Amino acid sequence: TLNDEEFITQLQAELTRVLPSYMLPHTVTVIAQWPMTVNGKVDQKALRDLATNTLLNKGIETPKTNMEKALCDLWSEVLCVPSSSLNMSDNFFEVGGNSLLLIKLLERLHAQIGTQVGVEAIYNAQTIREQAQILEGKNSVLPASVMGQYTGTRPTVFLIPGLLSTINLFSRFGAHLNEEGFDCVALRYKYERTLAGEVSSIEAHAQMLAEQALKYCGSQKVIICGHSYGGAVAYELALILQQQNVDSEVVLLESYFEQSKYPSRVIENNELSAEVGITESEQLAIAREYAVCFENYFPSQKWHKPLFCVWASDAIFDAECFEESLKAKVTPQIISTVVNGNHISIFDEQNVTDLARFVRNMFL
Known part of the structure; x- marks a missing residue:
C-alpha cells in the first residue's frame, strides 16, 4: 500500500507521461x-x-x-x-x-x-x-516555457526568439520537435518584443538566460536554436553551458552576425515589422537596441564543433557570403540547410516540417 506522498509521486509521473504540460495539475491533495x-x-x-x-x-x-x-x-x-x-x-x-x-x-x-x-x-x-x-526591473527574463510534453529523459531543444518575434512564432516548430522525440523549452526575454534599456550586450543577455536553461539541463545533449538576434544569444549561451560541462549544440535560424558587412537582398525596412504586427514606435525602440547589440556582433570565442545553420530560401542577407565568414572566424565545420520561405515564414506549417526534420537528422 502506498502512502500519500508515494501515491502523489506516481500519479504526477503518470500524468506527465500522458498529458501536455499546460494540463498538468500544480498540486495534488489526498x-x-x-x-x-x-x-x-x-x-x-x-x-x-x-x-x-x-x-x-x-x-x-x-x-x-x-x-x-x-x-x-x-x-x-x-x-x-x-x-x-x-x-x-x-x-x-x-x-x-x-x-x-x-x-x-x-x-x-x-x-x-x-x-x-x-x-x-x-x-x-x-x-x-x-x-x-x-x-522593479530586476528580472530581465520571464520564466522558461515548456512547449508540449516534457519528459526530462530526451534531448532538450532550447528555443530563443529574435527581437522582432515572440515564442508564439515557435509553436508549430516546438510541436513538430516534440513529435520527433525532443523536449522543447522556450527561453524568453522580459518583454518579448523589446529589450530597450534591459541589457548592455548579447553576452550579458545570454548570461541572464543561462540560469533558466540550467534548470532543464540533465545528462542528455541540449540543442540551442536561436532565431535572428536569438541566434547570437544562443551561441553565447552555448559557450556558457559548455563551461558548465553541458553537452551543447547550436543551430542558427536565419541569424546573421555583423549584418552591415553582408549584401542585403531586401530593401523594405518595414517588412518584418509588418509581418509580426508591431507598431512604428515599437519598431524604433527595437531598432535602437538591435543596432547596438546585433549589427556589429561577432563571436569573440571560436566553436570547436560543427555549427548548424538554417537559411530561408528568400533570405534577407547573402547566406553563402556569411557562411564563408563563419568558416574563417568561428569554425570550419558548417552544416547548413535551406528551408522554403522568408525570415518569418520558415515557421509556417508548410515549411516547419523540413525545419524539424533537419534538427532530427542532425541530433537523433
Missing part, C-alpha cells in the same frame, strides 16, 4: 473521503475550499520590499483572501486566481502603481516575487 452535501452529492465548494486551504496553510513567507507589499495587498483585494495568508511564492492560479481575475489585477496595477506592464508578462510571472521583480 483526502480520506469525498465531502458530501445534505442532498448526498459531492460538495464542490468544500473541495475548492479544501484545495485553497491546503495551499494557504503553508509556512508564510512575508513580503520584503515595498513592491512585494503593494502586490500582496492587491492580490488580497482581487482574490478576497487575507494578505497575511499569502506567500511570496504562491502561484496566482493555485490560490483562487483565474484569467478574469488576472485582468482585474492588471487593471489595479495600472491604476494604483502606474505600471504599464503587459498582460503576458504578468501571466507568465505568476508569483508575487516574480511579479515584483519584473515591476
Whole structure:
C-alpha cells in the first residue's frame, strides 16, 4: 500500500507521461473521503475550499520590499483572501486566481502603481516575487516555457526568439520537435518584443538566460536554436553551458552576425515589422537596441564543433557570403540547410516540417 506522498509521486509521473504540460495539475491533495452535501452529492465548494486551504496553510513567507507589499495587498483585494495568508511564492492560479481575475489585477496595477506592464508578462510571472521583480526591473527574463510534453529523459531543444518575434512564432516548430522525440523549452526575454534599456550586450543577455536553461539541463545533449538576434544569444549561451560541462549544440535560424558587412537582398525596412504586427514606435525602440547589440556582433570565442545553420530560401542577407565568414572566424565545420520561405515564414506549417526534420537528422 502506498502512502500519500508515494501515491502523489506516481500519479504526477503518470500524468506527465500522458498529458501536455499546460494540463498538468500544480498540486495534488489526498483526502480520506469525498465531502458530501445534505442532498448526498459531492460538495464542490468544500473541495475548492479544501484545495485553497491546503495551499494557504503553508509556512508564510512575508513580503520584503515595498513592491512585494503593494502586490500582496492587491492580490488580497482581487482574490478576497487575507494578505497575511499569502506567500511570496504562491502561484496566482493555485490560490483562487483565474484569467478574469488576472485582468482585474492588471487593471489595479495600472491604476494604483502606474505600471504599464503587459498582460503576458504578468501571466507568465505568476508569483508575487516574480511579479515584483519584473515591476522593479530586476528580472530581465520571464520564466522558461515548456512547449508540449516534457519528459526530462530526451534531448532538450532550447528555443530563443529574435527581437522582432515572440515564442508564439515557435509553436508549430516546438510541436513538430516534440513529435520527433525532443523536449522543447522556450527561453524568453522580459518583454518579448523589446529589450530597450534591459541589457548592455548579447553576452550579458545570454548570461541572464543561462540560469533558466540550467534548470532543464540533465545528462542528455541540449540543442540551442536561436532565431535572428536569438541566434547570437544562443551561441553565447552555448559557450556558457559548455563551461558548465553541458553537452551543447547550436543551430542558427536565419541569424546573421555583423549584418552591415553582408549584401542585403531586401530593401523594405518595414517588412518584418509588418509581418509580426508591431507598431512604428515599437519598431524604433527595437531598432535602437538591435543596432547596438546585433549589427556589429561577432563571436569573440571560436566553436570547436560543427555549427548548424538554417537559411530561408528568400533570405534577407547573402547566406553563402556569411557562411564563408563563419568558416574563417568561428569554425570550419558548417552544416547548413535551406528551408522554403522568408525570415518569418520558415515557421509556417508548410515549411516547419523540413525545419524539424533537419534538427532530427542532425541530433537523433
